[in-house]
Amino acid sequence: MNGLKTTMLLAALTALFMALGYTLGRQSGMLIAFLVAIGMNIFTYWNADKIVLKMHNAREVDAASAPDFYGMVQQLATRGGLPMPRVYIVEDPNPNAFATGRNPEHAxxxxxxxxxxxxxxxEVAAVMAHELAHVKNRDTLIMTMVATIAGAISMLANFGLFFRGGGDNRGAGIASILAVLVAPFAAMIVQMAISRTREFGADAGSAQMTGDPMALASALAKIAGPAASRPTEAERSNPAVAQLYIVPTGVSELFSTHPATENRIAALQDIAAQMGAEPRAAMDSKPRPSSALNPLRRD
Structure with a gap:
């Protein structure tokens, strides 16, 4: 089912890309947009993880360079029945995390x-379990591809504001302007349609993997404000990457690709009640660093 949804979504985004190409250059523009979209889909499929990681200047770590953090991910992957993914740390004060890769074997x-x-x-374990749940549910490929194509649509639309085709017909000119303005929002709507339900699924997957749904609820409560108020360095150059994060940054609720944090916490509380888990006292947004985990330690 996930594969079918992925195919349908990519087909919809490709059609939108072609429609915008037609608006800007008629048949020749549509053909060029189609070829670009196909090439982009193929390239992104094989290079999704490399694109995202390079965009973030992520540093790969292992059992020697970050034993606590790497060991945590290894233990969670084993619990989730997943191959061991590559593990990275991003030097950025924004408190966030993401997963990427075309499948669990290349995550x-x-x-x-x-x-x-x-x-x-x-809380860190709960967040990483959320990202591993995305890997297990095979969400990572489509999330990365949508971000890439949506970003390309926005770029083409902005280009079209200055170089739109279509002859001398005033009506065609107005239609061209409308298409240029609407296309980026259409792409964002498609993103919303796929991502919000997937975040609930990844939250539930984290609860199952760790057995502690309230740890993720507590983590979300702490990082939601700081993460949303300050975009990452990567997002400053490409806003479309915001949908990859566990908490999106710098976007309004209307155009967010994630459910409201309050709704996610409420869903996790329901899961905790079903599991008979005890509620946590630390359900506020105050950061409380712990010396129990030192993922940057180099032994």
Missing amino acids: AVAATTGLLSMLSRD
Whole structure:
């Protein structure tokens, strides 16, 4: 089912890309847009993880360079029945994390230094379990591809504001302007349609993997404000990457690719009640660093 949804979504985004190409250059523009979209889909499929990791200047770590963090991810992957992903740390004060890769066999997970310094060990584990759940559910490929194509649509639309085709017909000119303005928003709507339900699924996957849904609820409560108020360095150059993060940054609720944090916490509380888990007292946004986890330690 996930594969079918992925195919349908990519077909919809490709059609949108072609429609915009037609608006800007008629049949020749549509053909060029189609070829570009196909090439982009193929390239992104094979290089999704490399694109995202390079965009973030992520540093790969292993059992020697970050034993606590790497060992945590290894233990979670084993619990989730997943191959061991590559593990990265991003030097960024924004407390966030993401996963990428075309399938579980070619996956990578990353956390920012801001997240690792802000959360306790159990909370970091819950966040990384959320990212591993995305890997297990095969969400990572489509999330990366949508971000790439949506970013390309926005770029082409902005280009079209200055170089739109279509002859001398005034009506065609107005239609061209409308298409240029609407296309980026259409791409964002498609992103919303796929991502919000997937975040609930990854949250539930984290709860199952760790057995502690309230650890993720506590982590979300702590990082939601700081993460949303300050975009990452990568997002400053490409806003479309915001949908990859566990908490999106710098976007309004209307155009967010994630459910409201309050709704995610409420869903996790329901899961905790079903599991008979005890509620946590630390359900506020105050950062409380823990010395129990030192993922940057080099032994």
